[in-house]
Amino acid sequence: MKTADKHDKIIRAATKVFAKKGFFNARISDIAKEAKVADGTIYLYFNNKYDMLLSVFEEKIGRLVNLINSQLEQEDDPRRMLEIFITTHLREMKKNKNLAEVIQIELRQTNKMVKDYRNNKFSEYLNIISMIIKKGQAKGVFRRDVLPGLAKRAIFGAMDEIARIWNINIDSEYPIDETTNQVISIFLIGILQHPTTGKS
């Protein structure tokens, strides 16, 4: 087996174990066993436990960024772009619960360990949202007084909370399509009953 393959194998195992047990309750030996590798082998590929979590996170978010970017490539309508972002994010979280879980873990458990939080894949990911919003504002389709840097947080936060619930499965669950449409419509037109709104 090639070195690259083993690295990958460990990443996959780590994702699974972190997602299932959380970072602190995951043992290196759990991950090693899941990857069918000796405990020590892990340290040939990663510096330490936290380095693994970070690698898992960056790798997965990187894939997400690529996926979304490829989806958005053809599209030029900001409204449609936002719909695509929301749809894709929710679909991926639903499809890959471990990913959703690892995002949750990394985002809250390890802030305290790490200082530099700016230049990473995750910021890049969220900035896709704010770029869409800015574009929409420039085109006059989105309200100009919305702060893109705040809106990106609101939108991500909403989706992240919904994904969290999927992973606990409390709440009688709604179909993903319905959920997606709800989120899109809430952020586009709000919950207020508009006199003019006749759209479905």
Added chain:
Amino acid sequence: MKTADKHDKIIRAATKVFAKKGFFNARISDIAKEAKVADGTIYLYFNNKYDMLLSVFEEKIGRLVNLINSQLEQEDDPRRMLEIFITTHLREMKKNKNLAEVIQIELRQTNKMVKDYRNNKFSEYLNIISMIIKKGQAKGVFRRDVLPGLAKRAIFGAMDEIARIWNINIDSEYPIDETTNQVISIFLIGILQHPTTGKS
């Protein structure tokens, strides 16, 4: 010192330490020291470490529920009620960062430890949002096709993510009033530029 006082003192210390170090990195001896109490004393008031986190969480959320309910008491306009909820939540999170932190921790780290997630203060808290929405729908001020059970997640998630950022203080930060207004307007009227919307 009375027994009740000591219980309280420990809760306060635990909140502080959990917020600062996270659940898993917080040592009982840290909390004991912060509370100016012997390690063993803690076990006279709590069963174990996790029991403390749960107590802290329930206690703090309980206060929030009371606060919000008292704020909402006088109000009957659903739109205004939602504004009050959002304003109060964000204000409290800003004021008490430890609280925000403990919510983050408890919500993601311990789901895995606990099974019953239904009947607790936190559900009660979120259900205030959905009750407001239902009321607004009954009165015809909120869109009828919005699912209250989903909207409450979206609204809470958005605010929680914003509070998370406050606690890391990345992002050039906006004043709290502006942030609050943004969140309110996003959820009420959305980000789409409406032809009819002339309101500030």
Added chain:
DNA sequence: TTGACAAATGAACAGTCATTCATTCATATT
């Protein structure tokens, strides 16, 4: 076949901490 190098192993180490409990202290009662 041999030797050299790299990859992999997993037992052992070293440190950490939640929890316990024998003992001490504080207070109230007689």
Added chain:
DNA sequence: AATATGAATGAATGACTGTTCATTTGTCAA
């Protein structure tokens, strides 16, 4: 003053686990 009761203490315990490294295994060129 003597005793009883419960609260508080904190050192000791015991279990756990991230990381290391001496050793083994695999690979390939000469």
